[in-house]
Amino acid sequence: MSAPAIVADGMRKTFKSVVAVDHISLEVPKGTVLGLLGVNGAGKTTMVRMLTTVLRPDAGRGTVNGFDVQRRPQDVRRSIGLAGQFAAVDENLTGRENLVLVARLNHLAKTVAAQRAAELLEQFGLTDAADRPVRTYSGGMRRRLDLGAALVTHPPVLFLDEPTTGLDPASRLDLWAVIEGLVHDGTTVLLTTQYLEEADRLADNIVVIDKGRVVAEGTAKQLKARLGDTVIEFEFASPAAAAQAAEVLSTTVEAGTLVRVVMREGSATLRNALNQLDAAGITPAHVALREATLDDVFLTLTNRTPEGE
Amino acid sequence: MKGFSHFVSDTLVMARRNLTMLVRVPQLLVFSLVQPMLFVFMFRYVFGGAISTGQAGLSYVDYLMPGIFLQTASFGAISTAVGLAEDKNKGLLERLKSLPMSRSAVLGGRVLADTTRDGVVVVVMLLIGFAVGFNTHTSFARVVAGIILMTIFGSALCWVFALIGLSVANGETAQAAAFPILAPLTFASNAFVPPSTMPDWLAWWAERQPLSTTVRGVRALMLGTESSDYVWGSLLWSLAIMVVFAPLAIRRFRNS
Numbered sequence A: 001m002s003a004p005a006i007v008a009d010g011m012r013k014t015f016k017s018v019v020a021v022d023h024i025s026l027e028v029p030k031g032t033v034l035g036l037l038g039v040n041g042a043g044k045t046t047m048v049r050m051l052t053t054v055l056r057p058d059a060g061r062g063t064v065n066g067f068d069v070q071r072r073p074q075d076v077r078r079s080i081g082l083a084g085q086f087a088a089v090d091e092n093l094t095g096r097e098n099l100v101l102v103a104r105l106n107h108l109a110k111t112v113a114a115q116r117a118a119e120l121l122e123q124f125g126l127t128d129a130a131d132r133p134v135r136t137y138s139g140g141m142r143r144r145l146d147l148g149a150a151l152v153t154h155p156p157v158l159f160l161d162e163p164t165t166g167l168d169p170a171s172r173l174d175l176w177a178v179i180e181g182l183v184h185d186g187t188t189v190l191l192t193t194q195y196l197e198e199a200d201r202l203a204d205n206i207v208v209i210d211k212g213r214v215v216a217e218g219t220a221k222q223l224k225a226r227l228g229d230t231v232i233e234f235e236f237a238s239p240a241a242a243a244q245a246a247e248v249l250s251t252t253v254e255a256g257t258l259v260r261v262v263m264r265e266g267s268a269t270l271r272n273a274l275n276q277l278d279a280a281g282i283t284p285a286h287v288a289l290r291e292a293t294l295d296d297v298f299l300t301l302t303n304r305t306p307e308g309e
Numbered sequence B: 001m002k003g004f005s006h007f008v009s010d011t012l013v014m015a016r017r018n019l020t021m022l023v024r025v026p027q028l029l030v031f032s033l034v035q036p037m038l039f040v041f042m043f044r045y046v047f048g049g050a051i052s053t054g055q056a057g058l059s060y061v062d063y064l065m066p067g068i069f070l071q072t073a074s075f076g077a078i079s080t081a082v083g084l085a086e087d088k089n090k091g092l093l094e095r096l097k098s099l100p101m102s103r104s105a106v107l108g109g110r111v112l113a114d115t116t117r118d119g120v121v122v123v124v125m126l127l128i129g130f131a132v133g134f135n136t137h138t139s140f141a142r143v144v145a146g147i148i149l150m151t152i153f154g155s156a157l158c159w160v161f162a163l164i165g166l167s168v169a170n171g172e173t174a175q176a177a178a179f180p181i182l183a184p185l186t187f188a189s190n191a192f193v194p195p196s197t198m199p200d201w202l203a204w205w206a207e208r209q210p211l212s213t214t215v216r217g218v219r220a221l222m223l224g225t226e227s228s229d230y231v232w233g234s235l236l237w238s239l240a241i242m243v244v245f246a247p248l249a250i251r252r253f254r255n256s
């Protein structure tokens, strides 16, 4: 077995009093995709910045493509592509000029840079817009260009920080397809996202972080199994009744009149819930059982419902 | 050695990118000429008649123009702060930091581009000076030396503004932060009026601060009315400013 492409070992970063990343360790085997999942402010970007040598960790070690991020930063930089949370492209340059700029700063020769830029423009469907200033690009086009810029050197390791945040569904599907293509060709990817659907679709392994700490990790399947794979959904006649029920069941209301309970103790969970509601004199309008999704896992793990402790 | 050649080539690539923007958005260049032209108009035609140079045979327009050039070169350095703050704001600096390029070249390219632009703008102002009656009293070579002296001074200030640009959130803040630094340099100086009429404490500052020293150096080179010592004085100031602020700016960039 070859060494993992990315290793983080107890990495930590604080900004004044805020602990952005609190001893996070993770491993990404070569050729796989790791989904780093967390809500806004969880520490995803900080983690990516440390692993891409942009930010120095306060403690811990990081290794990318076998190189220590602090001791061999230039070797790390030669091994990676980074597409940040916001498309880091120059508005006043054309798409082509942006790619050539990044290629030149990667020390590719002029002709090679031009050729690579043309290839990437073609690959990302930007050939027609290639010689227009990026200012005139749509959000989806900018993201694609940004991803293209990250791929200029065919890096073996790719960091994508919330690659589809803010994109319309069609552009998101497009970008997913591109990422899947890269993975198919053997690229190792660390991808951060707030969307479970995205992690579920793209990631081989998922690490859920919250407030700078790892709260769970495993495959999508394992995470779902860990939690119990069934969810009870109570539907109530009025938002008021739902709110009351949520309080009784120590959970939160979703979508107005929907209250969800994860079946962690099998049928006992259902019996208890019904008893509690009965004792409080609330009758659900509708009860359904369904398979748990990663959403349920995520909401539970990040403490957005009290049952996650 | 490879490190240095990368620094040079990366600096050129970055400088070119920054200058491209100037060609794409020519308003930037035009705006940087508006303020000095307004000052030429005000001082040459509005106040000028009431100001005495205190030196026989030296007309006010000749006294004034080197001051205007320096004002132009100094305010031009603001674009370093604005450019870097904008690049930071847009996440571009973040991407650059993840590339195997020379990190100093990010700032080097910015300063090189702004210095080049500064040189061009000063030459344009020199031509405008000729149009409003400015006369040099020395050789062509000395006039060119004067332009170079001012460009070097402007370049030194660019490093100060690089530090500012990296320390603020966005372009507007950078712009706002620049004025309190430039005002005492350009206005509390010998650029527009002889300091002899100022209160003692102000005159003391206005006689010897870096911009005034450079104005004197330029007058020495273009008019021959001051001692050439000021040329060396100005170079020393520029060097001192660079030696202090370039490492500070580079460190700031590395650590931010």
Ligand SMILES: Nc1ncnc2c1ncn2[C@@H]1O[C@H](COP(=O)(O)OP(=O)(O)O)[C@@H](O)[C@H]1O
Pocket: A015, A018, A019, A020, A021, A038, A039, A040, A041, A042, A043, A044, A045, A046, A047
């Ligand atoms: N440069 C910074 N200065 C101060 N605080 C920061 C900085 N970067 C991030 N933080 C804080 O660290 C925490 C984690 O941020 P971040 O890594 O950006 O989270 P995410 O990318 O998951 O949204 C947040 O509380 C954020 O406010």
Ligand SMILES: [Mg+2]
Pocket: A041, A044, A045, A046, A085, A161, A162
């Ligand atoms: Mg983020």
